Amino acid sequence: MNIETLAIHAGRSIDPTTKSVTAPLYLSTTFEREPDGSYPQGFLYTRMASPNREMLEDCLTQLEGGEAAAAFSSGSAATMSVFQALSPGDHVIAPLDAYSGTTALLKNVMMPWGLEVSFIDLTDLGQVEQAVCPNTKLIWTETPSNPMLRITDLAAVATIAHQNNAICACDNTWASPVLQRPFEQGADLVVHSTTKYLGGHSDVLGGVVIAKVEDDRFQRIRQIQIAGGAVAAPFDCWLVLRGIQTLPYRMRGHSANALKLASALVNHPAVEAVHYPGLPDHPGHAIAAKQMKDFGGMMSIQIKGGREAAFAVTAGVKLFTRATSLGGVESLIEHRASIEGEGTQTPENLLRLSIGLESPEDLVADLTQALDQAVVEK
Numbered sequence: 420m421n422i423e424t425l426a427i428h429a430g431r432s433i434d435p436t437t438k439s440v441t442a443p444l445y446l447s448t449t450f451e452r453e454p455d456g457s458y459p460q461g462f463l464y465t466r467m468a469s470p471n472r473e474m475l476e477d478c479l480t481q482l483e484g485g486e487a488a489a490a491f492s493s494g495s496a497a498t499m500s501v502f503q504a505l506s507p508g509d510h511v512i513a514p515l516d517a518y519s520g521t522t523a524l525l526k527n528v529m530m531p532w533g534l535e536v537s538f539i540d541l542t543d544l545g546q547v548e549q550a551v552c553p554n555t556k557l558i559w560t561e562t563p564s565n566p567m568l569r570i571t572d573l574a575a576v577a578t579i580a581h582q583n584n585a586i587c588a589c590d591n592t593w594a595s596p597v598l599q600r601p602f603e604q605g606a607d608l609v610v611h612s613t614t615k616y617l618g619g620h621s622d623v624l625g626g627v628v629i630a631k632v633e634d635d636r637f638q639r640i641r642q643i644q645i646a647g648g649a650v651a652a653p654f655d656c657w658l659v660l661r662g663i664q665t666l667p668y669r670m671r672g673h674s675a676n677a678l679k680l681a682s683a684l685v686n687h688p689a690v691e692a693v694h695y696p697g698l699p700d701h702p703g704h705a706i707a708a709k710q711m712k713d714f715g716g717m718m719s720i721q722i723k724g725g726r727e728a729a730f731a732v733t734a735g736v737k738l739f740t741r742a743t744s745l746g747g748v749e750s751l752i753e754h755r756a757s758i759e760g761e762g763t764q765t766p767e768n769l770l771r772l773s774i775g776l777e778s779p780e781d782l783v784a785d786l787t788q789a790l791d792q793a794v795v796e797k
């Protein structure tokens with residue numbers, strides 16, 4: 420079945436008791452036992468499993484083409500479960516420009532816990548091969564990367580992982596399963612912050628780990644989900660599942676709008692650089708074209724004149740909202756270095772844009788007038 424159909428039907432069925440077409444919301448934390456003590460529906464307590472969570476996990480499993488999924492209360496909780504499923508003393512290879520929350524999680528929580536981590540440039544396959552150690556168990560990928568939109572060759576990195584008895588996990592948040600299918604490129608685990616494109620409306624926090632194979636490693640992740648308790652709440656699952664129904668069409672709109680905007684911005688005199696993998700001269704364009712269906716709704720731009728000029732542009736927008744996060748229907752703009760804080764590698768003149776579903780002409784006009792203003796002020 421194609422993804423437009425799966426997005427609407429996977430994990431859902433007509434409710435047998437009421438015939439409600441839309442999934443009911445089951446808020447009950449506990450479920451009645453039969454007189455013999457059994458649970459014929461399989462539900463006993465919401466932390467273990469819940470009807471809405473099961474629907475969402477089933478849907479996400481099918482969207483990515485895996486065998487099982489575990490839904491968490493945030494993308495970071497999902498990410499952490501993958502690291503916690505390793506053992507102290509294991510070695511992880513992670514990208515230098517991983518999502519800043521993932522970098523902080525590795526440095527501040529998982530390294531003190533005992534993981535060894537090498538942060539490298541994953542777009543350089545020579546560096547990946549060199550970074551592999553005898554105790555390397557996991558290569559963590561994130562492509563397109565945040566906020567530089569660097570493209571990692573997923574198939575090549577997964578091959579290196581497997582040649583060294585390690586696994587490859589992909590944070591697929593920015594592409595979504597509509598634009599990128601990491602399991603088809605060899606990845607073993609896919610992680611999403613469902614807060615972003617899957618939810619799609621900036622009104623719910625969530626995360627998921629999807630496994631290509633329902634093996635012992637996935638059982639360990641399931642155990643961490645249940646025992647740790649950072650599970651996705653019923654209403655949150657309901658919201659993400661509702662958002663997913665329009666995901667394939669939203670991703671088309673985000674991608675088309677972002678390409679129009681990127682193409683319009685490259686020649687603006689106030690712009691030093693536009694980072695968008697859909698532009699033919701982007702260094703990762705060829706690999707992105709090979710492993711992605713389209714180039715997505717995220718981009719970053721560098722403004723001539725440094726930090727002050729970048730802030731002048733954010734001050735001048737009228738339609739874009741100055742806020743962090745991404746993947747919602749509304750366009751967002753943010754000065755990324757100041758969000759990432761101390762130790763950030765992000766250039767001070769960089770603005771990250773999440774391109775929404777407004778009219779592309781209106782978005783181009785808004786950014787152009789803000790950039791024009793920045794040129795005048797200089």
Ligand SMILES: *Cc1c(COP(=O)(O)O)cnc(C)c1O
Binds near residue numbers: 493496520561593
């Ligand atoms: C937002 C984000 C996360 C973290 O997800 P939360 O839901 O905020 O915990 C992880 N990876 C990427 C790429 C993200 O954009």
